[in-house]
Amino acid sequence: MNSAMKLIVPVLVTCVVAATGLSLTYSLTAPKIAEQDRLAEERSLKAVLPEADAFGCIEDTAVIEQAQAVADPVQIIDMFQATEGGKPIGWAVKVSSRGYGGPMIVVVGLDTSGSTTGVSILSMNETPGLGTKVQTEPWFLEQFIGLPGGYTDGDVRALDAISGSTRSSNGIRNAVAAAGRVYAEILFEMEGVSE
Amino acid sequence: MSTVSQLALLFIGAALVNNILLTRFIGLCPFFGVSGNMETSVGMSLAVVFVMMMASSATWAVWEYVLAPLGVGEFLYIPAFILIIASLVQFVEMYLRKASPILYRAMGIYLPLITTNCAVLATATEAAKPGFFKMNIALGASLSLGEALIYTLGVSVGFGFALVTFAALRERLDLAPVSRLFKGSPIAFITAGLLSLAYVGMSGWFGL
C-alpha cells in the first residue's frame, strides 16, 4: 500500500498548495472584478440616460417574468427605473441578445413616454473589426434614439443594419425591439407605481 | 430536458456549423500533427470521440457535485477539469492496454496526445461550467447532462470529420507539384484555410 501512497501524496500536496494559492488570489481579485463590473454597468446605464442620477433595480420577480415572456428571443437580465432628484424620468432595460459570436449584453434606455433615449453595449465577443462595428460605427447606435413611445418591431426593423455584419446588427435590433415590447406590455402600466 | 429538435440542432450546430476545428480553431496542434496520413487520423478521431464523451461527463459530474455546492468553481475549474482529463486519459490507456491489446494498438498510441488537446478541455469546460456555452441555442444557464453529452458527441464527431477530410486532402498534397518554399507545412496551412472557408460558409445555418 505504501508504494501507492508514494504516488498519491505528491499529487495531494500540489493540489493543496495550488488551492491555497488560487483561493488567496481569488479573494484578492474578487472585489476588484466586482467593482469593474459595477463600474461598467454604471457607465452603460449613464450612457443611455445621461440626466438620471440614480437607477433603482426592479426586484419584483412577477414583473420580470411577465417582461421575459414578452421579450423572447431576447433574455431580460435586469430592469432599472431611472430617477432624477427622486422623480422618475424613464427606464433602462438590460438584456442579453444573440449576436454572431455569442450573447451580447445590451442596455436600452427609454424615457417615461417609452421613446428610446439611447442604446449601449455592455459586452460582446463579435469578430473584431467586423462584428464590433456595431459599437465602433457611431451612426448605428444613434439611429435607434428617438423612436416614438410604444414603437413596434416593424419600426425597429425598418432601420438599416451594417453591411457585412448583419447577424451582429440583428442582435442589437432584437434587443431594442424587445425593450419596446416590454414597455408597451408592462412598464406603461407601472407608470404610476413609483410616484 | 429540451425538445428532441433542439437536441438535434445542438448536435448539428456543434458538429458542422460551429465545427470546433475549422470555425473556432481549437485543437490545431493534433490537427496538423496527426493528419499526415489516413490511418493515424481515423485512429485519433476514434480516440477523441471516446475520451471527449468520458471527459465531459466526468467534468459535468465534478462541477455538479463538488465544485458548485462548495461554490469554489469560479477559480478552481481550470486545474480541476484538466486534472480529471489527464488522469482519465492515463486510466483509459492502462485499461485498454490490459483489456484489449488490439484496440490499444489501433487507438492507444494517440491517447497521450489527447491530454494536451485543447478541444477536449474546451468542450469539457463548455459542457460543465455555466456561462461558458456560447452557441446560439437558448438553453438554460447551464446544460443538463443529456444536453452536455449530445453537445460533446457533436463536437467530437465534427472534430473527427474535419480531421479525416483534411488527412485525405494532405495525402493528395504530397503528390502535387509545390514550390520548395511552400512544401510541407505552409501548403498544409493554406489547404486548411481553404477547408475552413467552406466550414465558415456554413455559419448561420439553422440560425445557429
Added chain:
Amino acid sequence: MDLMLIAKAIGALAVIGLGTSAVLATAAKRFHVEVDPRIEAVAAALPGSNCGACGNASCFAAAEGIAAGEKPVNACVAGGQKVADAIALILGAEACATAAVISARHCGGGIAAVRSYTYSGVTSCAAASRLAGGPLACSAGCLGFGDCARACPFGAISMDERGLPVIDPVKCTGCGICVRECPRGHITLLEMVPEAAPVVVRCSAHDKVKGRKANCSMCCIACKKCEKECPSDAIHVIDMLAVVDYDKCTGCGTCVAVCPQKCIDLYGRVEGVDAVVADGAGPESQAAPLQVGA
C-alpha cells in the same frame, strides 16, 4: 481573507486530486501488463524505421515476433547482419548468416528512352503508369518520376540527371519497399540481387529486339557477345535478354567491356567499385579487373 473560502477550495481540489491519483495508483497495480523485457531489448536493437520489410506493421511488432520465436533472428531484412547478431546476442540463439540482398535497377533509358506522349500530370510513377501504361514507348523501362526514391526509408535511392533512380548499394538495406512501390517493379525493373552482385544488366525488356532498339538506344540487343566472352559462363541470353547468374559470376568485368550497347554496369558492395559513379558510365568506369570470390 475569507478563510472559509480557502478551506473549501483546498477541500474541493484535494478531493479531486485524491480521487484521481487513487484511481491511477490502483489502476497501475491492477492493470499491470507484464511486458517481456526481452521484447523491449530486441525492439531497441531493431533500426526502428518501421519499414515493414519483415512483414510486421512496426519494429515493436517484429520484436514481439522475434522474442516469441515465431520469427527467425535475422527477420529484420533492413537491419542485416549487424542487427541479427545483436538480437542473437540478446536471445542467446545461434546467429545465422543473413541472405543480404540489395535492390538493382534493370534500365538504362531515362531521357534516352523514346516517349510515346508527353505526360504532364501528377509527378508519380504510379499515376503515370495508369495513363495508357505510361509515357514510355518501351513497356518495361523506368518512368523516372521518383516513387521509389520517395518511398525509400533509408535514403538509398536518388534520381540523377538522366531521370533514373541511382541505388547506393552501401545504404540499401534490401527492405524491398522500392520494388513494391515501383509500378513496373514486377517486370523486374527493380530486382533484389545478392549484396555482392558485381555486375547488373541495365535492361529488362523482353519484346522483339528490332522494335526494342527503336524504343530506346540503351537497350540490350541480345547479341550474345557477353555470353560468348564470359570466362565463368555466368551470363546467358534468356528470352532475348542477358541475365546474370550471380552464383557463378566472378566480377571479372569482361561483359561490361565487351557489350556493344554498354548496358551492363559494375554494381554491388565490392571494394574498388563506386557503384554510384559506375552507374551508366560504361567500361571507362572500370577501376581495375577485379577478382571476387564466388
Added chain:
Amino acid sequence: MSEWMRVFRQGLSVENPLTVLMIGLCATLAVSTQFQNALFMGLAVIFVLTMSNVLVSLFRRVIPDQVRIPIFIVVIASFVTIVDLVMKAYVPSVYQVLGIWIPLIVVNCIILGRAEAFAYRNGVGLSIADGLGMGTGYWIVIALLAVIRELFGTGKIVWFESTLISLPAGYAPPSLLLLFPGAFFVFAFMIAGARLINERFEARKEGAA
C-alpha cells in the same frame, strides 16, 4: 552565462515554438486579430511558461515519475488561473476578447511540452532561460502575425482607445484577413518567408565562408 544565452536564443530562432516546432497554434491564430490582444496573450504565455518551468525544475527530484503529468498540469493550471483572474480584474476589455483562450493556455502544447522535455531534466537557471526564450519566440511571432492581420485587415492598429498607425484613408481593408481562414493564409506566407530568409542567410554565409 553563455550557456544561458544559448538556450535563450535557441527558443527564439532554432526552436521557435510556432514557426519551427508548430505547437501552440490554437490561441495564436485566433487571438492575433488585434495587436494589443496578441501582446497580452504573449505576456501571459511568457509568465506561465517561465513560472511553471521554474517550479517544475525546482521540484524535479521530488516528483515521482509515474505521476509527473498530473503534477505538472496542476502547477500550470494554477498559474493560468492567476493570469485569468488578474486579467479579469485589471484589463477587462482585453479579457473580454481573449476570453476562452486564457484557460486554453493550460493545454497549450508549448508549456506542457517544455515542462516535460526541458524543465524536468535541467536546473532552474536553464529552465528560466528556456522559458523566457520560448516565450519571447512565441511573443514575437504572434505580435508579427497580429500586426499584419490588424493593419491590413482593418487599416489601423488600435492600442486601447488611441490609434497607433493607420494606413491612408483610401485603403479598403479586406476583411478576410480578420476571419479565421485569413489567419491560415497569413501564417503560411510567414513560414514561407522565414524559409526564404533562412535560405538567403545560408547562401550569404556560404558565400562569405
